[in-house]
Amino acid sequence: MKEEDSLSNNAELLLTKRDNFSSVMFPAVCHQFVNAMGKDTLIPSSSLEESTRISPFNVVAKRRKRRWIFFHKIEYSTYDFPLYDLLNSNAVFESKLEETAFCSYNPESTYSLSGKFGVDIMKDLMDANLSASDKVTISAKLGEVNLVQVADPDNFMSELMTRKLNMNHPLVKQIRKSKDTVLCVIRGVIQTTDNAEIKRIQDKDLKETMSEKVTKEGGNESGEFSENMKKDITLEKGTTLAYKVWELKINAENGAIEPIMTAELEGGFHHSTMDDINTDGDESSTSPTEQEETSVLQHLEEQLQPLFDLPEAEGQLLKLSLLKLMTCHSDVVLLSKLLVQAETGTLKEEKEKYNELIVNKAETWTVATSAGIKTEGENLVYEGEITPILAAVAHLVDAMHDVETQDLEKLCQCNEDQLKALTKIFKSAVSSSMPIPLDTETSPAVEDPADGILSDMKLTVYKDNGTILPPETKTHIHECIYCILHCVS
Incomplete structure (x- = not known):
């Protein structure tokens, strides 16, 4: 030529x-x-x-x-x-x-x-x-x-x-x-x-x-x-x-x-x-009945329990990796695509092709490995049926994928007390429509940057009477945020 x-x-x-x-x-x-x-x-x-x-x-x-x-x-x-x-x-x-x-x-x-x-x-x-x-x-x-x-x-x-x-x-x-x-x-x-x-x-x-x-x-x-x-x-x-x-x-x-x-x-x-x-x-x-609402947390625990059944050291490493991944939403998007392919039995990608785009490589592959994705030669593969741990990791990463980038970033910026406060608030908001008390356990969430998440998700803080009111209409994003908080807080 x-x-x-x-x-x-x-x-x-x-x-x-x-x-x-x-x-x-x-x-x-x-x-x-x-x-x-x-x-x-x-x-x-x-x-x-x-x-x-x-x-x-x-x-x-x-x-x-x-x-x-x-x-x-x-x-x-x-x-x-x-x-x-x-x-x-x-x-x-x-x-x-x-x-x-x-x-x-x-x-x-x-x-x-x-x-x-x-x-x-x-x-x-x-x-x-x-x-x-x-x-x-x-x-x-x-x-x-x-x-x-x-x-x-x-x-x-x-x-x-x-x-x-x-x-x-x-x-x-x-x-x-x-x-x-x-x-x-x-x-x-x-x-x-x-x-x-x-x-x-x-x-x-x-x-x-x-x-x-x-x-x-x-x-x-x-x-x-x-x-x-x-x-x-x-x-x-x-x-x-x-x-x-x-x-x-x-x-x-x-x-x-x-x-x-x-x-x-x-x-x-x-x-x-x-x-x-x-x-x-x-x-x-149909809209959930009052009896169904009381079992929300039980359903969440069942879906995500395999993440908590991991050995302590492995579970802690997975938690830290997930927190790091949330700082880069593009990594979450890539990981979500891999997990979808694993679930549908179509995963056979070149690992190096993904490495060119992944920012947090160690954390991404830690999560992928925990779900059962392996490397064979140059390719990423997943063999066998969908396991409980794959389903749990896919469910959590799916939640991270759907939450807006700015809210993931705010979650990453929250300190430990704010994460715990948000967990309690979203736990109540997802499972009930009752006002949430603004007390010593929940008050860290009304400070920056956690208060931005409450605002984005239409949870209203009434400091005068010491309550937080859940939104009139809940969406699956409220469940997504609670799933994330439940696993990383």
Whole structure:
């Protein structure tokens, strides 16, 4: 191969990796948008490619991945065809859409490469000489964004209840195979009203950094080449940032449909009457009773007990490793991916490939080894059935994965007294709705940085009457934080 061809190929490779950064910037901005505008009601677009499939009336599959005590960890899969394609009569819906102004959104945010999105950013920018201690600033000039949604929900619900699902449709057959998957329909989307821009604001001199790297790789170090590396992305008018859905309750015998319009109920395929609240005996679809709440801590102990059954020295090392991992959320993300593969029997990764991205190597492999992951030659493997210790470690790491980066960092900064105080508070908050006494044991949690966790999780401190009030609505993140505190405090 000629030398100039080699240089050209190296340059093209680096440009491709630079272009791939857009795949990270867009979901990061959508995630931030949902956290700011509707964390409990909106679902963020996970990629630019997915955003093209998100339109009102389109189909979404909601999958419950991991069972928590009263909640499930949820993921959504979007499809590029409307719900009426799945009905016996594929006539388009008569229900209309309405478009209203939602907000103006033009944030400039700094993302740590040790945070939740750090792994993907590092993968895309490996040639930019960045490290986990670096930060990337992203500017999103989205301007005015609108909400496009079903204009008359009652009319749309009535229309659906007069139609029936085609139970022989290939997608319907696939979704029915999993009792943990629910068919949904998109009822509203948040879209840009004009062309918008997302770009990285250079925290370093990219021209100098990339020229230095290209020189080492044998590439072209010209100023023109470095300028080409500075790629921004433009979002077309109508790009979907987030969406919301109605779950569908389907009679598995005749395909009759009932949209679920309240947060307390869940959809799914079932064989009972349409008036039955539960779906296929899934008790998680109802709010916990007072008797169930009293057994919450017992359930947690059963799920996590294998971590406490370890020999004392091994258990202490695992605890210290988990605390260290929380200082770098990107390590948690990588470890979570390994554990999911171990649980599903698909783990066979090159260890060195992961080592290139892991910051806390010793701690990451300590936790992985405790779960039963081994090294064979150059590969990471897991053999045999899912053991109680693998399930316990996966459950805990899953909890760490789902908690926001800033809250993990606050937990790491808490002293021993604050961790114990938070443990007692979240223990009460998860298992009861009663006010929590603000006493000598819980008072350390109302000081910085522990008080930030209480605020983020909507636990209200009333110093005047000496109580802490749990949130009106609990989510599985409250359980996640208690799982973490239960194991590391």
